[in-house]
Amino acid sequence: MATPNISGIGGGPLDAFAPLQKGAAPEGKSFGETLKESIAQVSQLQQSAEAQARELAMGKSKDVAQTLIAIEKANISFQLMMQVRNKLVEAYQEIMRTQM
Secondary structure, three states: OOOOOOOOOOOOOOHHHHHHHOOOOOOOOHHHHHHHHHHHHHHHHHHHHHHHHHHHHOOOOOHHHHHHHHHHHHHHHHHHHHHHHHHHHHHHHHHHHHOO
């Protein structure tokens, strides 16, 4: 009795790594580039919030609500960036603790 040939249905978890195994460059931005862009965005939000607060303090702007919103956006984005940094440091430390 012959055994039937069963083929896979594809889309398995390792299929995502197929281009990497063949030496092709992954599509999209690298992790480092994405991280640099995110840090630049956080910095830009902080600079914008600082400029709006300065204008409000000097009397050039009367929109307190928009200034507070800009400050909170900068604060929340900074907090998120710090949490991502903490997770990266944790992951690095965990990798360094692994036994080989």
